[in-house]
Amino acid sequence: MRTVGRAGRVVLVGMGGDEIPLPLSRVQNHELELTGTFRYAHTWPTATALVVSGAVRLDSLVSHGYGLAEAESALTVATHDATAVKAVIYPQR
Known part of the structure; x- marks a missing residue:
C-alpha cells in the first residue's frame, strides 16, 4: 500500500490472517481503494x-x-x- 499512487487501488488476493496492520492514514490521505478477493480459481x-x-x-x-x-x-x-x-x-x- 505504501507504493500505490494517489487514488490507486489495492487488491488483497487469497487468504491472510484474521487481522493485519493497516496504514489507515495512507489509505485516507491518498484516497486509496482497498478490496479483497478470494475466488480466483481457473x-x-x-x-x-x-x-x-x-x-x-x-x-x-x-x-x-x-x-x-x-x-x-x-x-x-x-x-x-x-x-x-x-x-x-x-x-x-
Whole structure:
C-alpha cells in the first residue's frame, strides 16, 4: 500500500490472517481503494493464454533490473523509488 499512487487501488488476493496492520492514514490521505478477493480459481490458464498470444505484454511492467549480488536492492527498491513497478533479478549480470 505504501507504493500505490494517489487514488490507486489495492487488491488483497487469497487468504491472510484474521487481522493485519493497516496504514489507515495512507489509505485516507491518498484516497486509496482497498478490496479483497478470494475466488480466483481457473484464472491462470486465461492469463497464460493472453501472454502467449501477445495480447498482454509483460515486459513493460519491468521497471528495474538487478544482478544477483544486488538482490537486496531489488527487494527493497519500491520502499524508496515511487517509479518501481517490477524489479527483476538477472542472475547472469
